[in-house]
Amino acid sequence: MNKLFQPFFAFLLVLITVFSCSEDTLNSVEPPRDYAEQYDVDNDSLIHYLKTHYYNHQDFQSASADEFVDFVIDTIPEGNTSLISLFDQVSTETITIINSDDEAIEHNYYYIIAREGEGESPSVADSVYITYRGNLLSGDVFDQRTTPLWLDSSSNVRGFSDFSSKLKRGTYTDNTDGTIDFLNFGAGMVFMPSALGYYSQSSNAVPSYSPLVFAVNLFTYKQTDHDNDGVPSSEEDLNADRYLFNDDTDSDSIPNYMDSDDDGDGTLTKDELDRDENGVYDDTDEDGTPDYLDSNYS
Numbered sequence: 550m551n552k553l554f555q556p557f558f559a560f561l562l563v564l565i566t567v568f569s570c571s572e573d574t575l576n577s578v579e580p581p582r583d584y585a586e587q588y589d590v591d592n593d594s595l596i597h598y599l600k601t602h603y604y605n606h607q608d609f610q611s612a613s614a615d616e617f618v619d620f621v622i623d624t625i626p627e628g629n630t631s632l633i634s635l636f637d638q639v640s641t642e643t644i645t646i647i648n649s650d651d652e653a654i655e656h657n658y659y660y661i662i663a664r665e666g667e668g669e670s671p672s673v674a675d676s677v678y679i680t681y682r683g684n685l686l687s688g689d690v691f692d693q694r695t696t697p698l699w700l701d702s703s704s705n706v707r708g709f710s711d712f713s714s715k716l717k718r719g720t721y722t723d724n725t726d727g728t729i730d731f732l733n734f735g736a737g738m739v740f741m742p743s744a745l746g747y748y749s750q751s752s753n754a755v756p757s758y759s760p761l762v763f764a765v766n767l768f769t770y771k772q773t774d775h776d777n778d779g780v781p782s783s784e785e786d787l788n789a790d791r792y793l794f795n796d797d798t799d800s801d802s803i804p805n806y807m808d809s810d811d812d813g814d815g816t817l818t819k820d821e822l823d824r825d826e827n828g829v830y831d832d833t834d835e836d837g838t839p840d841y842l843d844s845n846y847s
Contacts, residue, residue, distance in 0.1 A: 581749045582758065584646055584654040591742035591760045592657065598686045598760075599636035599659060599740065601625055606638065609663040614732045620663070620682070620764035622738075635661070639740070644711060645790070646744050658708050658741040666717030666735030671770035672783035673710045673791045674806060676701050680766045681709075691754035697768055703775065703782065703793055703806070708745030709763055711791055712737070716767040735767040775806050778818035780841070782806040787842075798842050814844040821846065 605621040612618045625632050639659040646654045671677050676699050683692040702710040719734030743758045751757035773782045785806040787796045793806045799813030811818050818841040824831055830839040833846045840846040 579749075584648045584656075584744055587748075587758055588654060588656055588742055588744060591744070591758070594686060595659060595740050595742065595760050596636065599639060600634050602635050603632045604635060604638075604661070604663075604738070606633070606661075606663060609736065612664075615730055617766065618663075618736070620736075620738055622688070622762070635659075635740070642711065642715075644707065644745060644792075647795075654744075656742050656744055658712065658739055658745055660712050660715065660737060660739045662715065662735070662737040664734070664736040666719055666767060667733040668718040668720060668769070670717050670735075671702065671714055671767070672772075672786075673702050673714050674773055674775075674782035674786065674793055675714075675770045676773050677713055677770045678768045679713070680768075682764045684762050685755070685759055686762065689754075691752075697766075699771075701773070703773075706741075706746045706761075707792065708739060708741035708761070709765075711745075712739035712741075712763070713765060713767060714791070716765065718767055718769040721769065731768045734769075736765065738762065738764045776809045776818075778809050778811070778841075779822045780805075780811075780818060785811075799844065812842050812844040814846075 601624060602622050603625050604623075605618075608618050608621075622635070625634060638661050640661070641657050641659055644656050644658065646656055648654055678697050678699050680694050680697050681692075682690060682694075684690045702713060705713070716735030716737055719731045721729050721731045723729055739762070741761050741763075743760055746759065746761040747755055747757070749757050755761075774780065775782045782793065785796055785804070786793055787798070787805065794804050796805045797803065797808070798805055798811045799808070801808065801813055805811045809817050809819070821840045822830055830841065831846075832839050832843075834843070836843070
């Protein structure tokens with residue numbers, strides 16, 4: 550064989566081998582499970598967990614306003630009737646998940662507010678200053694932050710951001726040494742099915758289709774305007790479903806909270822929002838749709 554062509558055939562053989570392996574790998578990947586079926590499995594697991602575990606609620610009741618109390622969850626010993634199960638303390642919230650066939654599948658998550666907080670609550674769009682711990686139903690911790698940090702709620706898993714909006718921020722005082730003391734900050738736990746977490750995604754710490762538990766302390770928050778268009782991101786949830794990604798007025802595949810021209814008329818939202826600067830969004834034809842969402846006016 551001509552030696553000039555040997556590298557080509559060697560490359561071709563490698564390419565065929567790689568392609569074959571890639572194709573086999575793709576064929577072996579499990580397609581995402583049915584949302585409704587998986588929710589039933591997850592919910593059964595969550596209910597069992599809630600009925601067989603308790604937490605240190607009395608520590609929160611006796612804590613001072615500035616005291617940080619760690620959430621401790623443990624299994625109720627068999628035959629013990631004095632401990633109050635998580636199931637007897639949780640509240641329930643429902644979120645609708647739309648599957649690939651446009652079917653609405655309702656998903657319940659369960660939560661406990663151990664300390665409500667005394668300020669206002671963030672929206673699902675805001676930036677929150679929090680500490681948290683995430684664990685599986687096995688008790689294994691997969692993520693934890695004991696030092697407060699800022700998180701953009703819109704980038705968190707849906708169950709986490711939705712629950713965070715139920716907590717209230719605390720108040721704070723600036724100390725002369727540069728430190729800050731937070732008082733009466735919100736604290737709670739959320740127990741969510743996998744579709745409100747990572748669903749089919751997996752990592753070394755979180756297997757696919759894992760229900761999740763998060764313990765959260767909310768110290769304060771900041772209102773966000775992700776696209777700097779003058780409209781707070783919380784107001785860009787037009788259908789009020791506490792989910793920012795399905796509000797897309799001009800159907801350009803960019804949700805409104807990230808779109809600087811919400812109605813796609815070529816005029817930036819900030820330039821048609823309030824031309825007379827009277828503090829009210831302009832609605833030229835008085836049809837109830839402000840100009841920045843109405844492509845007929847630019």
